[in-house]
Amino acid sequence: MENGEYKVSLETLFKILSIFEMNIADFFNEDPSGATREREFEFLRQYQRLSPRAQEEVQAFVQFKMQGEERVRDERLKKDN
Amino acid sequence: MSTEPVARYTELTEEGNLQVRCGEFRQAEERFQAALEIARELNDQHLVHRAMCNLSTARLSQGDIQEAEKGLREILLKSSDPTIVFIASSNLASALRRQGRLHKALMYAKRALRASETLENFTWKATCHNLIANIYLNMSYLDDAMAEYRFALSLSEKGHIGTAYPVDYIKENLGYCSLLKKRYRQGIAIILEALQISLANGNTRCLVECYQDLCFAYMQLKELKQAEEHGEKALAIATEKDYKDILKNCYYLLGEVNLLMGNEERSDLYFDRLQAFYPHLPVLKQFLRTFDVSNIINLKNPF
Numbered sequence: 001m002e003n004g005e006y007k008v009s010l011e012t013l014f015k016i017l018s019i020f021e022m023n024i025a026d027f028f029n030e031d032p033s034g035a036t037r038e039r040e041f042e043f044l045r046q047y048q049r050l051s052p053r054a055q056e057e058v059q060a061f062v063q064f065k066m067q068g069e070e071r072v073r074d075e076r077l078k079k080d081n
Numbered sequence: 082m083s084t085e086p087v088a089r090y091t092e093l094t095e096e097g098n099l100q101v102r103c104g105e106f107r108q109a110e111e112r113f114q115a116a117l118e119i120a121r122e123l124n125d126q127h128l129v130h131r132a133m134c135n136l137s138t139a140r141l142s143q144g145d146i147q148e149a150e151k152g153l154r155e156i157l158l159k160s161s162d163p164t165i166v167f168i169a170s171s172n173l174a175s176a177l178r179r180q181g182r183l184h185k186a187l188m189y190a191k192r193a194l195r196a197s198e199t200l201e202n203f204t205w206k207a208t209c210h211n212l213i214a215n216i217y218l219n220m221s222y223l224d225d226a227m228a229e230y231r232f233a234l235s236l237s238e239k240g241h242i243g244t245a246y247p248v249d250y251i252k253e254n255l256g257y258c259s260l261l262k263k264r265y266r267q268g269i270a271i272i273l274e275a276l277q278i279s280l281a282n283g284n285t286r287c288l289v290e291c292y293q294d295l296c297f298a299y300m301q302l303k304e305l306k307q308a309e310e311h312g313e314k315a316l317a318i319a320t321e322k323d324y325k326d327i328l329k330n331c332y333y334l335l336g337e338v339n340l341l342m343g344n345e346e347r348s349d350l351y352f353d354r355l356q357a358f359y360p361h362l363p364v365l366k367q368f369l370r371t372f373d374v375s376n377i378i379n380l381k382n383p384f
Binding site for chain 2: 006007008009010011012013014017018041044045048
């Protein structure tokens with residue numbers, strides 16, 4: 001399913017959603033900073049409006065940033081040890 | 082109206098079959114129920130089994146799966162008549178498919194196929210391959226599903242069925258399968274053909290599925306006005322005929338289409354209607370507003 005190879009009905013999707021409901025409710029509602037959450041929603045909405053090619057570029061950039069931050073964390077850990 | 086019981090039974094069965102093909106499932110159920118009562122009064126086991134199978138078909142079509150499944154296994158144990166074995170196995174396969182028990186469903190569908198081999202009925206043979214294809218579609222084995230749909234169509238040609246039932250359904254399903262393989266233009270062309278056939282056959286159920294799937298196709302192509310028009314047609318029919326599965330799909334599709342069009346108010350209206358079916362899931366609307374799930378959805382998965 002995560003590779004887009006297995007497709008589910010709306011019913012199944014909502015069953016999965018109900019299993020994770022608490023986490024999703026946290027994601028949607030229980031944020032101490034409403035402004036931050038709104039910014040994240042806006043980012044997601046903008047992302048969805050991009051072409052598939054542009055979405056891939058965004059994903060690659062996020063991946064690149066995450067790897068960079070991981071490297072910095074690893075270096076810090078090495079120094080601390 | 083015939084007064085002689087066997088003639089009346091035949092008449093009711095024929096009427097019921099016609100209603101099924103037109104998508105008038107409630108009326109069909111009434112006819113088959115009346116036929117079953119006559120068969121019981123006649124104490125004719127063959128007619129009882131046949132009527133029970135027909136009743137099961139009408140109930141399945143209405144989504145009443147548990148009721149539809151009742152008695153079919155018993156019939157399979159008692160009857161050796163290929164026609165009865167064919168209908169009972171097909172219906173059992175269909176009931177299991179709708180519950181997501183796909184491997185069992187496939188087993189009974191293949192049993193139905195074996196039974197159909199002894200019958201010179203190309204409509205039934207094609208129906209059976211269409212059922213097997215539907216199971217593959219639900220398993221997301223799209224290439225296998227396409228091969229089965231195409232084989233079902235070749236059988237209907239061989240049997241000179243023309244554009245009669247079940248050709249409308251087979252073409253519609255084949256078109257939808259193409260959409261899932263992201264061959265949108267090809268899928269649309271096949272579904273439009275199915276739409277014309279459904280209109281000519283008066284098959285409302287198939288017609289509504291055509292409109293629904295065209296809405297999905299145009300949404301994926303970002304031809305949103307077209308998507309909206311087809312979605313609204315599907316919704317109107319689903320509301321009138323009380324096709325609940327289509328109704329939910331339409332609320333989702335129209336919510337998504339309007340969201341993509343920037344019509345947030347209309348999108349909210351449809352997502353709110355969908356949300357009403359799932360009161361235990363208050364985040365559903367916000368979830369759909371935030372995430373695009375169109376690529377992981379199969380509108381024809383009933384479970």
